[in-house]
Amino acid sequence: MLKTLASKNWVQNTILIAIIMALFYYWAFIFEFGYKFDWSVLYTVNPTYGENLGFYLIYGLKVTLQITLISSVLALALGTFFGLGRLSTFKPFYWVSTAYVEFFRNTPLLVQLFFWYFAMPHALPLEMRHWMFGLNYEFWCATIGLAIYTGSFMAEVIRAGIQSIDRGLLEASYSSGLSYFQIMRKIILPLAFRAIIPPLGSEFLNNMKNSSLAMVVGVADLTWQSQQIESLTFRGFEATTAATIIYLSLSLSMSGILNNVNARLRRTTYHQRDILSYGVNILSWPLLKIYLFIKRILWVFFPKKQAGLKLTPTQAILKQILSTTWTALVLMSKMLFAAVFVYGIYLGAKGLYSFNWQVILDNIGTLLVWRFPEGRSDDVFMGLGGLSFSILMAVIAISISFFIGLIVGLGRMSKNNIFRLPCMMYIEFIRGNPLIIVIFWVYFFIPVFFNTFISVFWSATIALTIFTGAYIAEIVRGGIQNIPKGQFEAAMSTGLGYYRTMRHIILPQALKQMIPAIVGQFIAIFKDTSLAFVIGVMELTYVAQILNNRLMIYPFEIYTTIAVLYFVCCYAMSIVAARLERRLTPDKIRLRM
Amino acid sequence: MRLWKIFALALAAIMLSSQLAVAGPTYDRVMNAGVVRVGMMTDSIPGAFFNDKNEWVGFDVDIAEEVAKRLGVDIERVQATNRTRITFVQQGRIDMSVANMTHTRERDRVIDFSITYFFDGQKILAPVGQYTSHEDFVGKRIATMQGTTSEINIKNLLKELGDPNYERNVISFQRESEAFQALKMGSVAGWSTDSTILLGYAAQEPGKWELVGDFISEEPYGIGLPQDDSAWRDAINFALQDMWKDGTYMEIYNKWYGPDTPYYFPMTDKIEVWP
Known part of the structure; x- marks a missing residue:
């Protein structure tokens, strides 16, 4: 009885609405905010500055x-x-x-x-x-x-x-x-x-x-x-x-x-039409008409001539000349490119030679670990910072967001609206915003909604985790959708339940396929840790800024060093990802033989 | 799999236990915990910056440590920026922010301030010998930092002097160091903010930079404190006044802004002392 009821769409939607209403009620009426909302700043003229700050957003x-x-x-x-x-x-x-x-x-x-x-x-x-x-x-x-x-x-x-x-x-x-x-x-x-x-x-x-x-x-x-x-x-x-x-x-x-463009690319016949495609049709109608009109006029004035297959002698000479000039041009542009290439290498080498290597050598330790392990008691992780801090943040974020992604990705594919809709909203919401905005959310919203605060390190790491979770959920969904449907049916018909099908049949295969994509995502998060600098986390970019601030006259050396540090880490990981991809998809290797 | 679970649980536990705030009157909480959490800048020379040994030093750092000493508690130093110094106080992340922050009415609506503990004023820093007065900067680009009073003041000044593009000519960076880098590179003609910060940066390259014109505004610095907590505000104010009375304040002042330092800035005013 309960099971059949729970599979009804309207029951699911009602439960979902009830949960949302309950949450809304809790935060709107019961919860005591330590923060007084004032939405009017966004649309009224601010008395102190004499300006309507809402216009700022439009600019x-x-x-x-x-x-x-x-x-x-x-x-x-x-x-x-x-x-x-x-x-x-x-x-x-x-x-x-x-x-x-x-x-x-x-x-x-x-x-x-x-x-x-x-x-x-x-x-x-x-x-x-x-x-x-x-x-x-x-x-x-x-x-x-x-x-x-x-x-x-x-x-x-x-x-x-x-x-x-x-x-x-x-x-x-x-x-x-x-x-x-x-x-x-x-x-x-x-x-x-x-x-x-x-x-x-x-x-x-x-x-x-x-x-x-x-x-x-x-x-x-x-x-x-x-x-x-x-x-x-x-x-x-x-x-x-x-x-x-x-x-x-x-x-x-x-x-x-x-999505509409993608659907059009995939479509061969014209029977499926949704609102979006109507919208596109209406918008593109005048353009299409203009294009056809111009084409027609051109056809009237410049009808295509039927050219004979045989060339007259003048035409043959002309063709010969054209093709020789073309070859010469290609050769020249190649030589020009090679010259520019060599000159570029020369410039780069000259730049590297003029670097003050001593500065880099003196500060590389600071860039790698900041002042670990001599930090004071009030430093996070004994004064850790710099590159190792970025790696730490990325590792924490990827390991937690993997589980979030797994759960949300499965929820997104569930037939039950109670799981599907919230998961979908989470994914779309996060993927629709830049990471920097997600960092600001965690930084401004957690204190407001939970009457508590967290250190900048944790707020940046949580932001990264939430952000990556949405992307991993999509990777998980893709991985599971790649598994042939027959596998589900076979597992179900042998009497395995949903959990056991997933645990023993589907996920082991899907996860294997997902590994390269997840490594790719890890590279992305590692790069994104640099954004934590906006709220003052001691990661590599921020440490570089502090150093630059003190040394003043070596910006080239410092920015190049951190770029190289980031590059070495990411490139190493992307090589690993490529290797894994080759090893995990054996049929591709067979094709090469 | 099991290891992962334990790891995740442990992580969650650490985060919850170490970060939960205890709301309530700040004074009692600080005294019970024996620790005061102070937000300070990292980019302001000589207010609070990292020296060549990566130690956090500066005038604000010494003032904060002295206040903590007088309260008889330990200090926990938290890094703040122009963006975070007020939010942190609002959120209760820190108990006070000693972060060269000008006391303004707009800010006073959301947090409280101690008595003024430092008197600064805004000026413009430019390469030596190129500009003589504020009027010379009309139509030129000037760097400043987002979220500071300097940003508002310099825009108003340019507007008064008749610069039609005053909004576009003021470039707001996130940090002091970025503004100075832009100035050094020449992408802006001048950098405007509180004169002690400008002096601090100019002292890194003696003889290349100068302050142009008069003070644009007065910038009285106050310590940012949680809103509506008078017991705590009193404790801080009394500590500041005691420091002034027994001369400790001037000692710290001369250490950073005295005639023998590269950041010489004469003391012109007097801290408010209640009998």
Whole structure:
């Protein structure tokens, strides 16, 4: 009786609503907040400053959108260029592309932004520096820095997409006499785009969320403005909530569009139509009409000529000349590239030679462990800090978030609404916000809702854990969905219950497949620990800032050192991930033979 | 699997036991625990910073330690930033914040302040010999830090002097060190904040920097204290006044701001002393 009742949708929804109402009631009427809410700061004119602080958020949104749009376009260009470079047979181009992709993927964006903003201008001549600083330097530094970072991820997506195309197709098109560009345009790219667009879309989404880091170089984006309201009125809870809602609606609408595009790519027939696809149809209708109209006019004025297969002698000579110039051009550009490449290596070597290595040597201990083990009694973990602190945070976060992710991921796949809806909300909520906002939540919300406080180390670690949990839940879901449905059915029909099916049949297989993705997530968290610097956790980036603050004149040395430290750790892990992936998927190795 | 569980449980237990706050009147709690938790800056030279041995030193550090000594309790030092120093007091994470914080009315609505223990004023730091008065900065970019009174004051000053782009010309960083790096790099023409901080940073490279113009504002520093807790506020105020009376205050002052230090800043005012 109870079981049948519990499987009814309306019962589940009622229970869910009841739980939410109970929680709401508890916090609205019973719980004594040590904090007095004042939402009016967001929409009324503040008497002290004589301004409506709500407008600050709108200005911030405008800047965030600008950064996002410009950097997306730039990142796509960079990604395509270097993604093709990763497939190029011209070695210097391949090396440069690989170095670009590996380096920028394996260092935190925050460190990159600091490097571009605080260290890079030192390498330029004074006139150029002043010219640059006149051009809204903060904004462009953040935008281009973001584009370079996102571009490295897009390059990998594009490379993987093109490589996923069957070699036979390439050979077939070559043998039917098409040129390289024709093959790319007509055969490979249209097919590759189907594989590329879904992951590319999520890179655009990440790019939007990462734009929140522009605040560290003084760009007044949405996160910065919400913190500005906080620092003007000390209403951190209200300001962060407002920013959260704006970010969430931005990323939900973006992922709505992306889902629609993905569904269209997968669809072969036209019978499934939802609200979103109607929306897209209505929006794209005028564009489509204009496109067809232009095409028609062009066809009227420039009808296609039927060209004969035989060339006249002049045409043959012309063709010969064209092809020779083309070869020469290609050769020249290759040589030019090689020259630039050698010059770049020379510049890099010169820069490294002029480094003050003594400074790095003197401070490497501080960067690694801060002042462990000579800390005072009031230091966390005997004065631990720096790189080891970042690793500690990442390890704690990944180990706890693994269990959160496992439970939430299973809950997300459950048929029961009581489990499914909260899990889904958790995942979407977290994934729709930048990590920096999640850090601010934990930092502002936990004290308000629980009348307690936690140290900055724990609030950053909890934020990282909650954040990663949502991503791991999605990895878990993907892993389980990859297991053939027959396995579930077979297990169920042999009389195993849900728990035992999962425990003995599904999870062991799924977890094995998930390991590379989880290692990838671990790299991501390790990089993200650098964000904890905004609330003053003694991790590597913050220690570097303290050192830089004291030494003053060696920003290049310090930022390069920490970039290398981050890179070494992340790169080592990504090699491990690649190895694991190869070992855990044996059929791929067989294909190579 | 079992190890993991034990690990997770132990972690949860540690977090709960060590971090739970006991709400209540601060004075009794500090006296019972024998420990006062003090929030201090890490980026303010010579207020509170890390020296070359990575020790946390400075004027604010010495003042906080002296206050704790007079209360007869130990000190637990907590790192605070411009962003966290007020939130920490609000949340009860710290019992007082000695973090070169100007006493303002807007801040006084959410936390309480002790009597003024230091008198500072805002100025602009710029490369030597390039600027002579505030008017020279109109149309130029000036660095400051987010969440400080300096940020509001410098915007108001530029607005008064007739800079139409005063919002865009003030670049707000998260930390003092970042603002100074921007100034050194030349991406801003000047850096404006409380003059002692500016002096502290300028002293790292003698002869390259100078303070331009008069004081933009007065910045009376107070110790940030939990709202509506007068017993605790009295204890801090009395300790500060005792320090002034028996000369300890001036000793500390001269150690950091005296004529023999690189941060020389003459004492012009007098701490409020109640008979």
